[in-house]
Amino acid sequence: MQNQLEPPFPRGSLILQSKICLHSSPLCKAIPQYRRRTTTMSTAPAHTLNLCGVLSEAKRIVNAHSRHFLALSVIFLLPLSFSLIIFPTLQLSLTRSYVVSTKFFVVDPPDLRQNLTIHLLYSVFVYIFFLGAIATITYSTYHGFYGRPVKFFPAMKSLIFSFFPLVSTTIAAQLILSLVSLTFLLLFLVIIKMGENLGFVIDYDSNYFMTSFVLMGAALAFSLIYFQVNWSLACVVVVAESKWGFEPLWRSSYLVKGMRSVSLSLLLLFGILIGFWVWMNSNDVMHFDAVDGWKSWPFGLQVVIGTSLLTVLLLQNTAANTVLYMYCKALHGELAIEIVEEFAREYVSLPFDDGKIPHVVSVVPA
Template identity: 85%
Template sequence: MSTAPAHTLNLCGVLFEAKRIVDAHSRHFLALSVVFLLPLSFSLIIFPTLQLSLTRSYVVSTQFFVFDTPDIQQNLTVHLLYSLFVYIFFLGAIATITYSTCHGFYGRPVNIFPAMKSLIYSFFPLVSTTIAAQLILSLISLTFLLFFTVIIKMGENLGFDTNYNSNYFMASFAFMSAALGLCLIYFQVNWSLACVIVVAESKWGFEPLRRSSYLVKGMRSVSLALMLFFGVMIGFWVWMNSNDVMHFDAVDGWRSWPFGVQVVIGTSLLTLLLLQNTAAITVLYMYCKALHGELAIEIVEEFAREYVSLPFDDEKVPHVVTVVPA
């Protein structure tokens, strides 16, 4: 049985393997990126400018005064439609790219039509899983808020004067916010593999969250590093390009060539970051399964199913990935 070089279970090992899979099927992942990630990236960069233009269209000028009369209902409708657009394309990218990365990791053929077909079976399970995760996170946030409110009310009932502008109150609020943030990050790290599990194992609802918490044990540091690495890079890139695009709109207008160049460059690099992020999370899922001894079992079962009636030779020996702890 041929064995690939051992990969270290750290951030660099995950990024290297994800890049190898994407480069090996570059045309396939390019097609998926154009369909799902490119519109998503374009909308993330251009939406602040679009929002600014819509706000300006509601300004009514007179000879001496300028009255700002925003249409709240129309703004809400635009934001809801934009959120729905981002959500649909995000789930489409997760389903198809995860499916393709899994097949590329195993060395199976990677085709565009099976990848698109996987979206049909994975879309609604992904919706149910994301709703389940958001429900739990919302309940946790509400619990923290209620706890903080109860503490304040108990202090007031005991005769303490609550000054909402005091340094003590602000420090207490900052402490509770930091505790809530750490708690939410902890759950995000434990659930980082949930969407991959939905696509790869056909689970949905709360089950992928539980399964992800099991698989990520021993790899939480890698999951956190991956989340921080791409979170910081994607967040900074979106913020920087959005500000630049808004500046071009204010100074030169939509038709200026710097505006077009900025949008093209920003959208292209953001698409690449989102693609590598999705592929890296899928590779992390594979490494977590290898760490728990599940990946070797799957390879043996697939080998026995596909080659049970064939003679053993070098061309029909499966490709096994070996991983070692960092």
């Protein structure tokens, strides 16, 4: 196959091969005669293993099944986006109602418990809808990448098998990140105590102490980002490979090798866009009064625009992570085996939409 490519393609390029007949393909020799089928592929431009290639492929899959992803977004991402934008205003109004004005600002203990309960319920709400969106959208993008039928009920059914493995994986990741953060904190405290025991006078208000604190915080931040980059495919591994616990974390660290720059780019791109958009809309919404302001049309327009764009960003982020997972498998030579198995299925692919036509992804070395 590689000898037929003229001119040779650079290392890391993805060739979307078109109109491949398995009867004449070398792959067909490895498939039993009774399982051979002819599959028509779409002609598509070559993509490279970079951020633009991941984003364009994710956009293609979402556009090809727009109504399906719209339904999933309305169920999971829309309530999540709305809560992220509106909760700071709701929290502020609740806090003001609980504060008792005396000589100092004191919060009544029963109200404090009620406030903590509200925050706990909100966290559970966000967590459940976030995992639901991850499971269903990842499942749909994974099957859409292969050109398989993408249907609503199978996607919702996949949530049953993926939810608790996702919970265990997120708990495992948070446990490791907490241990890393605790290690940095203890190390910083040990250094301070050792300095005091050696007779050094430490001025906690000095610029030297603040500089040391900032450097330690920066080191911790870079460490957490490093783990996030390596574990960026963990949720996709849970859904696609039915793994759970710590195993998806190690699997993601292996797959992301050679693609860490793309993973970091995705993390920074969507992290900055989503964070900035939530912060900007939350601040704008907080200027409206919780009673009268929420009835005005500027408030409604602000919430609709903010929630809609945030939903799109979350959808594209989830789909892009799934596509990155497929590209990483192609880079490690694992995707070819799955493609052979996909071609060996006993059906004839008769697509009616170019965006839904399956395509072969192969990494061609120089």
